[in-house]
Amino acid sequence: MSTPAAVLTGLGAYVPPRVVTNDELSRRMDTSDAWIVRRTGIRQRHWAEPGVATSDLAVEAGHRALKSAGAEGSDGSDGIGLVVVATTTPDQQCPAVAPDVAARLGLGTVAALDVGAGCTGFVYALATASAALVAGYAERALVIGAETFRPFLNPADRGTAVIFGDGAGAVTLRRGTTDEAGAVLTVDLGSDGTLKDLVGIPGNGSRHRSTGRPPHPDEQYLFMHGKEVFVQAVRRMAQSSTTALAQVGWSVDEVDHVVGHQANLRILHAVAGELGLPEERLVRHVDRVGNTSAASIPLALADATERGRLRPGDRLLLTAFGAGLAWGSAALTWPGITLA
Template sequence: MSRAAVVCGLGAWVPPTVVTNHDLAERLDTTDEWIRTRTGIARRHVIERGQATSDLAVEAGRRALASASDNGTDDDHEVDLVVLATSTPDRPCPGTAPTVAARLGLGAVAAFDVQAVCTGFVYALATAAAMLSAGTARRALVIGADTFSTILDPEDRTTRAIFGDGAGAVVLRSGQAHEPGALLGFDLGSDGTGEDLITVRAGGSRQRSTAEQVHAADHFFTMAGRAVFTQAVLNMSKSAQTLIDRVGWSESGVDRVVAHQANVRILRAVGEQLGLADEQMVIHLDRVGNTVAGSIPLALADAVTAGDLRPGQRVLLTGFGGGLTWGSTALIWPDLTLPAPHAPTLRKEQA
């Protein structure tokens, strides 16, 4: 039987500080209605001064390890690989993953970062799964964590409304493709001609190697909203369809799609392209916003806690992000328990 990486633990964390749409409306030219109508977001969590991406990654990782232990498949010290997907590392150098591994007490394990922005978690899953299938590692902790509040223009009502901070993680073990939880395949892609659509212009080697004056705004995140919307729907839909065909499923056989939580209109448009009903699309961004690499595992944890994701269901994960990058994977959802509470979030607010 073919070897595969099997999901055996899940955890998530968001910082406790909440910023509601009404909070933003007090400081910016916006309203709760404007934000909800365009994004579907009502609230988001942000880190406090002095906190960093590693703090969220450690909390999510700890909960994923506890989940794996509770499910009788893992021990914290058996993890021999940590892959962290993030676009907001603690420092430009070194990577944040070794710090996370050390703080979790995992010892001298292999640990590195993956940078694919909002597709980062899927890319990190693919990387860890390949290493497990090759026998390079036996158990992996895969984390998606970002703190975009640290790179947003405080005066930009659009990006401030969209993004929140958060982290989610899974534990993977080496197993067989027929097992529940096995990652059944991947579809990954990129288009570097779209690098300017989702970007932070300053701070990299290209900016630092020129004599051009750096504007303060170049240190903040920017996004070409309309173009990104079109590209996100197109590429997530195509990638998801490619993966569905590759694993031999049909659209009607997909129980849940957990897509990158970018915008509720993007999620519904992807569902329409795939011929899926709204209830098949897991939506979590209303309470946490776009948490970038953390969005897919955060949505998974929330869906499990709410009972919307159950053992035996066919689940498709798909993401789109800066680069441009996109990717998808699929699995039969395993029987997992999560430590309670998995994160200090609230269930959907009443409108």
């Protein structure tokens, strides 16, 4: 029996044109192409030019998703009633990115909000929009994951500077039913704030401002305790994936593709091992764009679509892990989507 569900109708992706190779980074810091590839699987990433902010990437990806869905209209009458932007790198601390993005896309005075859940942001944003559609608060929604991490990377820290890239990915959703191709069937979410100090950007928040002490320059950059994050990421993504599969009654063998957060190729392979999943079912995009945080899953979906890997009716498992700590997974069927 079918029940109300959010259904994917469009997909868009955008990465800045500037490509930064491992060889380029090795000329700036103590690293090498071989070291980066061995540790992360990343060969290049895209960085936004100075003056380009997260909202700029989000608008481009959102425009392409709307065009993909055939929903774009100059007067905002396309029916989008909600915009959710997942990001850890907003243009400014206040206001949120989403209202600006909605306005620049010509969507008028729709509901718009940001979701901050680190690299798990897209899954959280997908859950937020799906719940709103199922509850009847909107008929259509636009969900965007967008990041410009370059300004937050310490150029002297090879543990982070070689990993992260900039980009944005977006999907459009409409209110539908679970028996339709494209239906989001379940979402599992979790967090553990006791481990918040494993990854983050501590400077310029209310904690520092309340002390009256200016943040140390290093505190304005992203930090990450890589080994501990690796262990937690594999554990939480595997557990959340198992929970999501149980909720929809799928076995691992019935999953056609796993689209994990593209943080690190070793993490993706380890999660596949924990699930007993053949590695060929993993969607991998991290080698070409790096870790794009909240943008990584929709970017990977767009890449797999462009390569003809995803077919209507395929069963997909999305799973992510990031700062917070936060994690989440979603199970859905794939619709027939044409990229704009």
